[in-house]
Amino acid sequence: xxxxxxxxxxxxxxxxxxxxxxxxxxxxxxxxxxxxxxxxxxxxxxxxxxxxxxxxxxxxxxxxxxxxxxxxxxxxxxxxxxxxxxxxxxxxxxxxxxxxxxxxxxxxxxxxxxxxxxxxxxxxxxxxxxxxxxxxxxxxxxxxxxxxxxxxxxxxxxxxxxxxxxxxxxxxxxxxxxxxxxxxxxxxxxxxxxxxxxxxxxxxxxxxxxxxxxxxxxxxxxxxxxxxxxxxxxxxxxxxxxxxxxxxxxxxxxxxxxxxxxxxxxxxxxxxxxxxxxxxxxxxxxxxxxxxxxxxxxxxxxxxxxxxxxxxxxxxxxxxxxxxxxxxxxxxxxxxxxxxxxxxxxxxxxxxxxxxxxxxxxxxxxx
Numbered sequence: 377x378x379x380x381x382x383x384x385x386x387x388x389x390x391x392x393x394x395x396x397x398x399x400x401x402x403x404x405x406x407x408x409x410x411x412x413x414x415x416x417x418x419x420x421x422x423x424x425x426x427x428x429x430x431x432x433x434x435x436x437x438x439x440x441x442x443x444x445x446x447x448x449x450x451x452x453x454x455x456x457x458x459x460x461x462x463x464x465x466x467x468x469x470x471x472x473x474x475x476x477x478x479x480x481x482x483x484x485x486x487x488x489x490x491x492x493x494x495x496x497x498x499x500x501x502x503x504x505x506x507x508x509x510x511x512x513x514x515x516x517x518x519x520x521x522x523x524x525x526x527x528x529x530x531x532x533x534x535x536x537x538x539x540x541x542x543x544x545x546x547x548x549x550x551x552x553x554x555x556x557x558x559x560x561x562x563x564x565x566x567x568x569x570x571x572x573x574x575x576x577x578x579x580x581x582x583x584x585x586x587x588x589x590x591x592x593x594x595x596x597x598x599x600x601x602x603x604x605x606x607x608x609x610x611x612x613x614x615x616x617x618x619x620x621x622x623x624x625x626x627x628x629x630x631x632x633x634x635x636x637x638x639x640x641x642x643x644x645x646x647x648x649x650x651x652x653x654x655x656x657x658x659x660x661x662x663x664x665x666x667x668x669x670x671x672x673x674x675x676x677x678x679x680x681x682x683x684x685x686x687x688x689x690x691x692x693x694x695x696x697x698x699x700x701x702x703x704x705x706x707x708x709x710x711x712x713x714x715x716x717x718x719x720x721x722x723x724x725x726x727x728x729x730x731x732x733x734x735x736x737x738x739x740x741x742x743x
Contacts, residue, residue: 379469383477390451395443402435403428423507430504433496437489441655444485445685448478448662449678456668471725475663482659490652494630502627537571547571550586565592568609584611642706643699650692650710657714658685660721688717 410424452474455461464474526535538549550571554564568589575582586609594601625633625644633641665681695710 379464379467380477383474384481386451386455387447387478387481391443391447394446394450395439398439398443399435402439403432406431406435427504427507430500430507433492433500437492437497437651440485440489440492441651441658442685444482444655445658445662445681448659449666449681452663452666453668453677456666461667471663471667475660475725478659478663479656482656485659486652486655489655490649493648493651498627498629505624505627545572550589562593562595566590566609566611574610581612585609586611639702639706640700642709643696646699646706646709647692647696650696650714653714654688654692657718657721658688661685661717661724664721664724688713 407424407428410427452461455464461474524536532555534553536551537547540547547568548570550566550568552566554566555562566586566589568586570588571584571586573582574585587607589606589609591604591606591609592601593604625636625640628636628641628644630645630648633645661684662681665677665684668676691713692710695704695713698704699706699709
């Protein structure tokens with residue numbers, strides 16, 4: 377138990393450190409992407425944090441297996457380099473014992489990854505995609521942030537609001553510049569002291585109601601401008617479009633995927649089961665590939681190990697694509713990939729013992 381606790385502590389610390397770095401890199405990259413969209417006015421800044429929280433389980437289900445794989449390589453590689461493994465072997469801890477001590481934490485990790493891939497990740501991705509789709513369906517005027525200029529996606533409209541106040545989101549000092557698409561030399565400028573959104577109870581149409589302002593229309597660089605004062609000006613917004621979430625198999629629950637009974641649904645379901653099954657197999661491989669010669673250094677086998685892991689994951693993704701296109705039977709699916717890599721790990725584990733036995737076999741006398 378003392379040896380098991382020591383190995384588990386070393387493995388846990390290294391795995392958490394590696395996984396933390398990988399999560400930070402991936403989350404920061406995605407966070408910057410969403411912030412850029414918020415700065416362009418495509419998203420409201422308030423939902424960026426929640427979208428990242430909902431997407432986090434989807435990131436973790438792929439990062440945690442890789443973090444465990446690298447954690448075993450680095451922690452056990454350090455122990456081989458500092459001759460701690462030599463001491464453990466002298467105390468009777470064989471490589472088979474080392475595999476057994478490692479598989480138990482790997483099984484706990486597999487259960488956690490399975491819970492994420494089969495439940496948390498589809499649920500979180502569904503919520504995140506719904507929020508993003510709702511933002512895409514909103515008018516650019518509904519995504520305004522106070523104190524910032526916002527341009528529409530086609531660049532025809534620039535909007536500025538100084539203050540958005542109160543639960544009704546009443547706007548103050550509203551400024552809208554609209555370039556006429558039919559006549560690029562003409563521009564329309566609208567100013568208002570106050571503004572707010574209204575929804576017609578009968579038709580459901582949405583309006584931006586601007587109060588106490590002026591409208592200017594003319595050609596920049598000339599004095600030919602028409603000026604109109606108004607007390608109330610209603611600007612009709614584009615009607616919201618229905619959310620297009622149908623057919624996104626990654627957003628469905630396992631029960632919904634089974635009910636679909638299509639190649640795409642089968643591929644998604646097998647993928648969710650393949651990720652947790654990958655965890656103990658890559659842990660087994662990592663234990664075998666972590667053994668290094670102190671003269672070679674702890675990073676000698678790191679690159680070949682990562683290539684082997686990427687080959688494993690790439691084959692699973694390729695099989696998922698084949699199943700979704702109905703090019704291979706679902707009964708074969710991804711299972712043969714797990715069998716191949718598990719047999720590879722068994723061969724690597726038993727090969728030194730088999731080679732030693734073959735060398736000890738007596739030579740067959742020639743007749």
